[in-house]
Amino acid sequence: MLRTDAEHASQKKRSKLLQNASFQKLLFLFVALVPTFGGYLVFGLYPNLLSVYYSLLDWNGISKAKFIGLENYGRLFMDHYVWRALGHNLFYMATVPLITIFISLVLAYLLTNKGYAGTAIFKVLFFFPNVLSTVVVSLLWAFIYDGSFGLLNAFLKLIGIDMNGFYWLGDTRTALAALVPPLVWAGVGFYIVIFMNAMSTIPKSLYECAVLEGASHMTRLFRITIPLISPLIRVSTVFLVLGTLKSLDLVLILTRGGPAGSTDVIGLYMFNMAFGEQVQNYGYASAIGMFLFLILVGAKLVVDKLIPDRGYEY
Incomplete structure (x- = not known):
């Protein structure tokens, strides 16, 4: 009981x-x-902390690891391949986000405010590249740039410019710039949809008042639309900048860093150091990873400084 x-x-x-x-x-x-x-x-956290420890080792992943302290970091700063790859990353960081944001803003504004028929269909078409895998996107652009039967050479020949089988990804003069359109094309549709959704929340009365004042579409875009969605533009810029610094998959599939290292990026160089056929040095690759982490943090701080986090109210 x-x-x-x-x-x-x-x-x-x-x-x-x-x-x-x-x-x-x-x-x-x-x-x-x-x-x-x-x-x-x-x-997430455990592998990153483990990478800090690996960066202090001389280790190929199989044999016994040897502790060497900061030697990998000293080697890193003397390695001109690292700086060449970082220069390519900075080139993409300066071009891809700017072009992507600009195209996305203009197209999103036109689709939202011009009243085109079939806007929903356009949204689906623009977003379609984001559904495709990186492998598919890479193969599509490899076909476009092909020297023998590529669409780009065929179009140029149609307007009277014969490239004589020029392979855009196989020449050191054009390979680096040729990777910008695939990177932009693969990401612009996503930001069009994001910006369209943000623009749809702006009261129509603001645009109507601007029209009565005689403001053009460009004036309305830069004086009303962009200021009101500036926090979203800032976040999108951060994502794009960090994404271009970390990206390696499209470069790996299209060029493997060639020709002659002209498209090598720091993420791909780190990958080759860890899993390459000729060189396998997990310690040095981890040191490059830590260096890339510091660059990502620095890039984030720079973007925060250049694009202050201020919003506008209506």
Whole structure:
């Protein structure tokens, strides 16, 4: 009898605890956050911390690791291939985000404010490249740039410019710039959709007042639309800048960093150092990864400085 009363009291206490609002909130936070945070610790934070340790080793992943301290970092700053690859990354960082944001803003503004028929269809068409895998996008652009039967050479020949089988990705003079259009094409559709959704929240009355004042479409775009969605433009710029610094998949498939290293990027160089056929040095690759991390942090701070986080109200 005493045991039954004790069990009943314990059950009643548990029931009261479960009905408590604070306990329910803590339980929800635990269930919602622990799996995600645990996954981040195991698959995100732990490998990054391990890379810091690997960067202090001379290790090919198979033989016994040798602790060498900061030698990998000293080698890194003397390695001109790293700086050449970083220069290519900076070129993409200066061109791809700017072109992508500009094209996305103009097209999103036209589709939102010009009242074209079939706007929803245009959104689907522009977003389509984001559905394709990087391999498919790379193969499409490899076909466009092909010297023998590529679409680009065929178009130029149609307007009277015969390139004589020129292969755009096989020449050191054009290979680096030729990778900009695929990078822009692969990302512009996503930002068009994002900007269109943001522009649709701007009150039409603002545009109507501007029309009455005689403002042109360009004036409305730069004086009304862009200031009101500037926080979103800032975030998009950060994503694009960091994405161009980290990207290596499209370069790997299209050129493998060639010809003669003219399209090599720092992520691809790090990949080749770790998993290359001739060189396998996990320690040096990890040091390059830490260097890339510092560059990413620096790029984020630069973007924050150049594009201040201020919003406009209407």
